[in-house]
Amino acid sequence: MGTTDEDARVVARVVAGDLGAFEVLVTRWQQVAHRTALALGAGAEAEDIVQEAFLKAFQNLAGFRSGYSFQPWLLQIVANETKNLRRSRYRRQRLEFRLTALFLSDGNIASEDPYAAVLRDERERLLWKTLQELPDKYRLVLTCRYLLELSEAETAQVLGWRHGSVKSRTSRALAKLRALLIPVETGEVTIHT
Structure with a gap:
């Protein structure tokens, strides 16, 4: 996508205190994060997973390594959140997409x-x-x-x-x-x- 450098600049702005800049990352990656949550089995709870993933990403943004792509880092959080959701369900649900x-x-x-x-x-x-x-x-x-x-x-x-x-x-x-x-x-x- 060619957005690694752009994302790195936005992350640097957020870490430096420009909290509003995080909206750029949310806007850019929300749809992909949502599709990922759906594809990994979140079903109707995909939006909740995405919100939680962005919250965790924001809270841990200082630990994001520059030079890396933001997308796979975020999607790893989405994957972990989805895995946690699936683990906590009483019985396994079929994918709903x-x-x-x-x-x-x-x-x-x-x-x-x-x-x-x-x-x-x-x-x-x-x-x-x-x-x-x-x-x-x-x-x-x-x-x-x-x-x-x-x-x-x-x-x-x-x-x-x-x-x-x-x-x-x-x-x-x-x-x-x-x-x-x-x-x-x-x-x-x-x-x-």
Whole structure:
């Protein structure tokens, strides 16, 4: 995004006492933080997670290392807050989001062929259903790498994993996802709704 230097300047202003400058960071990263919380399983509590993450980021801003990107640092806080939320739930909840909530619409949906739209929606539903069935470590790495489009290094930072773990888990997760989806695509498995 090319905002590392801009973010560093804003962080320096906040640390120097310009508390209003923090609003720049909130405005810049709130949507990404919200999508991250949703993607990691916060569901209806995503807004609360994001608010808590920004509060913790603000409180710990003096510890932010200059020269690093603010985005993965913030997203790591979001990931930790979401993990804490999931841990505290009595029973595990399914993810509550749709692909359209993760990505901004380009406005071309109205002109799309209705048949193609139905097929696309069914594929998306199947992909999300299958993704939700993966173990957490695989779902989390795929979410960070492909839905949030984070680099391997940023994913490692967000999830608190080693770089090698991100690479190997991404590979294993894709293989598991592929193995679950290919029988459906070839008609070998019946989909029940």
